Amino acid sequence: MTEAGGQHLGTRHRSMAVFSQRVESASEARSWLGSFLHDHNVEEETVMDATLVVSELVTNALRHGDGASVLRASLGAGEVQVSVTDSGDEEPRILPPDLARIGGLGLVVVDRIATDWGVAAFPGGKTVWAVLARAET
Numbered sequence: 001m002t003e004a005g006g007q008h009l010g011t012r013h014r015s016m017a018v019f020s021q022r023v024e025s026a027s028e029a030r031s032w033l034g035s036f037l038h039d040h041n042v043e044e045e046t047v048m049d050a051t052l053v054v055s056e057l058v059t060n061a062l063r064h065g066d067g068a069s070v071l072r073a074s075l076g077a078g079e080v081q082v083s084v085t086d087s088g089d090e091e092p093r094i095l096p097p098d099l100a101r102i103g104g105l106g107l108v109v110v111d112r113i114a115t116d117w118g119v120a121a122f123p124g125g126k127t128v129w130a131v132l133a134r135a136e137t
Contacts, residue, residue, distance in 0.1 A: 002030040013040050018068050020059065029058040029071050031086075035054035037080065045135035049113050050080045053130050056106035060128065061086035073075050079115070091119050092128055 003085045017032050019025035030051040037047045038049065044128025061069040074081040094111060110117050110130055117130040 001086040006057050007105060014073065016070060016072045018070050021062055021065070023062070025069065026055050026058045027061060029069075030055050032071070033073055033082065036074065040075050042075065042080065043135040046080060046132065049135075050082060053110050053113055053132065054082050054084070056110050057082070057128050057130065060084075060092050061088070064088045064090045064092070065087055065125070070121040076135055080132045081129065082132075083127050085125060087125040088136050089125070091126060105106060 002070045013036075015036050017029070019029055021067070024066060026060070033054050034047055034051050037050060042050075050073075058069055058071065061084050065088035067087050071084040072081075072083045072085075092107055098104070115133050116131040120127045120129065
């Protein structure tokens with residue numbers, strides 16, 4: 001993992017990290033995001049939801065992307081935004097239920113937890129992003 005310095009822009013905190021295409025990267029991404037959010041006193045419920053979403057997004061990038069993935073996190077007063085950029089051409093989509101299939105539920109989880117999510121494709125890759133409302137304290 002390579003981490004870029006964080007920024008404080010107005011009331012928004014931002015940071016990013018780069019993860020190589022290794023099976024450990026999903027765990028490292030969860031840990032990195034958890035530390036970033038804890039450093040900014042984010043509620044534990046929000047930290048747990050956000051790290052689960054990031055785990056799913058990074059796992060998809062590892063499976064369907066090529067090379068390193070870039071994880072970005074942005075923290076505002078009422079929300080956490082995360083995004084994962086990879087060089088894979090395949091756009092993620094929610095798969096229909098299939099009891100015989102192992103896996104394929106990551107975006108179902110993201111869709112249930114995030115208030116909004118989407119994909120921004122570009123030549124040579126894509127960014128999958130998600131917005132989570134912060135838990136009320």
